[in-house]
Amino acid sequence: MQPSPGSWVFRDSFPSARIGAAAIYCSDGRFGEAFDEFLHTELGLPHYDRVAIPGGAAALAGHIAAHRDEEALRDQLRFLIDSHGLERIVLIAHRNCGFYLKKLHVPEERLLARQEADLCLAADAIRLLGPHVRVDAYLAAVRDARVTVERVPLDAPHAL
Numbered sequence: 001m002q003p004s005p006g007s008w009v010f011r012d013s014f015p016s017a018r019i020g021a022a023a024i025y026c027s028d029g030r031f032g033e034a035f036d037e038f039l040h041t042e043l044g045l046p047h048y049d050r051v052a053i054p055g056g057a058a059a060l061a062g063h064i065a066a067h068r069d070e071e072a073l074r075d076q077l078r079f080l081i082d083s084h085g086l087e088r089i090v091l092i093a094h095r096n097c098g099f100y101l102k103k104l105h106v107p108e109e110r111l112l113a114r115q116e117a118d119l120c121l122a123a124d125a126i127r128l129l130g131p132h133v134r135v136d137a138y139l140a141a142v143r144d145a146r147v148t149v150e151r152v153p154l155d156a157p158h159a160l
Contacts, residue, residue: 015047020085022049024073024122025092026056026099031140034147035092038138042149043090049080055099057091057122057137058115065103074129081130089126089133091119092149094140115139116152123154 003009023045025035032052039045051073053059059069080086093115100106106114119137126135137152 018084019045019047020087021045021090022051022077022080022084022086022088023090023092024051024053024057024060026094026097027052027054028094028097031092031094031147034140034149038092038140038147038149039090043136045090048090049084049086051076051080055097055103056093058093058097058099058104058118060122060125061118062121063104074125077126077129081133086130086133089135091122091135091137092140093119093138093152095142112139119152120154 023035023039025031039048053069053073055066055069059066059073062070077086077089095112095115096108097111097115100111100114101108104114116139119139123135123137126133135154137154138149139152140147140149142148
C-alpha cells in the first residue's frame with residue numbers, strides 16, 4: 001500500500017514481536033533520547049513499552065501528593081504486564097527532578113536519598129503486580145553537558 005501524499009513513513013519495518021520489557025521514567029523530554037540510547041545499547045532493549053510520567057517511578061512510592069498518579073500507573077502496569085507479557089521493567093530516575101523539588105517539596109540535599117528509596121519502593125510495588133517481573137533501577141545525571149546513568153541496587157537499604 002502506497003502512503004498518501006504528505007504522510008510520513010518510518011524508514012524501518014515495524015517490529016511485530018514484543019520483547020516483554022518496559023521502562024518507566026520521568027517525562028522530562030530533555031532525557032528522552034539519552035534514555036532511548038541507554039536502553040537500546042547498554043541494556044540491549046531494541047524496543048520496549050515506554051511509560052513516561054512526571055517523576056517516573058516516584059508515582060509508585062506512596063507519596064500522598066502523587067496518589068492519583070499512583071493509581072493510574074498501577075492500572076497501566078497491570079495492563080502492560082498482562083497484555084504485553086512484561087518480564088522486565090527498568091526504572092530510571094534523574095537528578096534535579098522538578099517533580100521531587102516542586103511537587104513533593106523534597107529539599108535538594110535529600111533528593112538523592114529520596115529517589116533511591118523511591119526506586120526501591122517502586123520495585124516492590126511492581127513485584128506485587130507481577131512477582132515474575134525483573135525490575136532494575138538507574139539514576140541519571142547531567143555531568144559536563146552529558147547524561148550519565150548509574151545502576152541503583154534495589155537490595156541495599158537506602159537511608160532517608
